[in-house]
Amino acid sequence: MSSxxxxxxxxxxxxxxxxxxxxxxxxxxxxxxxxxxxKDGEFPPEKAWATRTLIVRQLKGLEDIISLTVTSPRxxxxxWPFANVDDFPGxxxxxxxxxxxxxxxxxxxxxxxxxxxxxxxLWDKQKSTIVNNESSEIIRIFNSAFNHxxxxxxxxxxxxxxxxxxxIDELNKWVYDTVNDGVYKAGFAASQSAYEAxxxxxxxxxxxxxxxxxxxxxxxxxxxxxxxxxxxxxxNNPTRVxxxxxxxxxxxx
Numbered sequence: 001m002s003s004x005x006x007x008x009x010x011x012x013x014x015x016x017x018x019x020x021x022x023x024x025x026x027x028x029x030x031x032x033x034x035x036x037x038x039k040d041g042e043f044p045p046e047k048a049w050a051t052r053t054l055i056v057r058q059l060k061g062l063e064d065i066i067s068l069t070v071t072s073p074r075x076x077x078x079x080w081p082f083a084n085v086d087d088f089p090g091x092x093x094x095x096x097x098x099x100x101x102x103x104x105x106x107x108x109x110x111x112x113x114x115x116x117x118x119x120x121x122l123w124d125k126q127k128s129t130i131v132n133n134e135s136s137e138i139i140r141i142f143n144s145a146f147n148h149x150x151x152x153x154x155x156x157x158x159x160x161x162x163x164x165x166x167x168i169d170e171l172n173k174w175v176y177d178t179v180n181d182g183v184y185k186a187g188f189a190a191s192q193s194a195y196e197a198x199x200x201x202x203x204x205x206x207x208x209x210x211x212x213x214x215x216x217x218x219x220x221x222x223x224x225x226x227x228x229x230x231x232x233x234x235x236n237n238p239t240r241v242x243x244x245x246x247x248x249x250x251x252x253x
Contacts, residue, residue, distance in 0.1 A: 050120045050135040051233040056142045056226070061154035065146055069094060071102060071119065079103045079117045096125065105130065136172070139226055159226040167220050168227045175227070178205040180234050206235075 057066055071080040072088035080102040083091040099105055103117035109129050122131040122138050132138050140160055147155040160168060178201040185198035209231065212219055219227045 050138075052229050053120050053135050053138045053142065055229050055233070056139040056159065059159070059224075060142055060146070060157055061150055062142055062146060065149060066122075066142070067095075076101075080119055096123075096128075136176075136230070139229065143226065159224065159229065161221070161225065164220050164225060168225055171219060171227050172230060174205065175209070175231055178202055179209075180230060183234060 054068070057063065057068070069082075070090055070092050071082055072086035072091040074081070074086055074088055076086065078101045081091075082099055082101065083093045084098065085100045094105075097104070097108065099108075101117070102119055102121070105121065105123065106113045106115075106117050118133055120135055120138060121133045122141065123129070124131050132141065143157075143159045182198055182202040182205070186195055186202060189195035189198055209219075216222075218224060219231065
């Protein structure tokens, strides 16, 4: 493997290496593996990360159906490592292929893969491939695809109820753009203008969310939905605090 390919792989593991637009703003590319799981589909739900996927996995009682392997949170030059490379407390060894990094799984599926080596990934053990690496879609898979294998009380938990889907989709759209991804747009902005273009909508949306939640526990309806889960994992992370002020002169690029 050439040194240029190695550098390419390293850059595709690190969000700080994402290409900036001409104005200094960060634009996140879409996830690449976007299949789903259906009872009679290409990826049936017999085998099948990001915090929101872990939350939904537990809420739905899927621990015995969907196994979990955790990487080290300390990204090295090759991306997210397994415990055989970095034995960070809680990190685990890849039980299937003894891979060193998450990128090894992507390249196992497609040696010419040109996307980013991200987590979570939903892996099909039988087909030895990635089903999906987009967490927003993985939580919907978890929400309904395994209901026929679950006890009734877990199967009846619906985080994406049909009656509220239009509201959930609309709220998810602006929350993702301005809050979930907004903290990264501000944090990784490479210019003052790009920083302000991200941080102002971020705080506007937080104010909007405060008003929505005034006097109630949930964003939509009278029970927990995926909209609550998606927002919670961002606002509950104390490391994702973006000051409303000048962009730092030393940027994490």
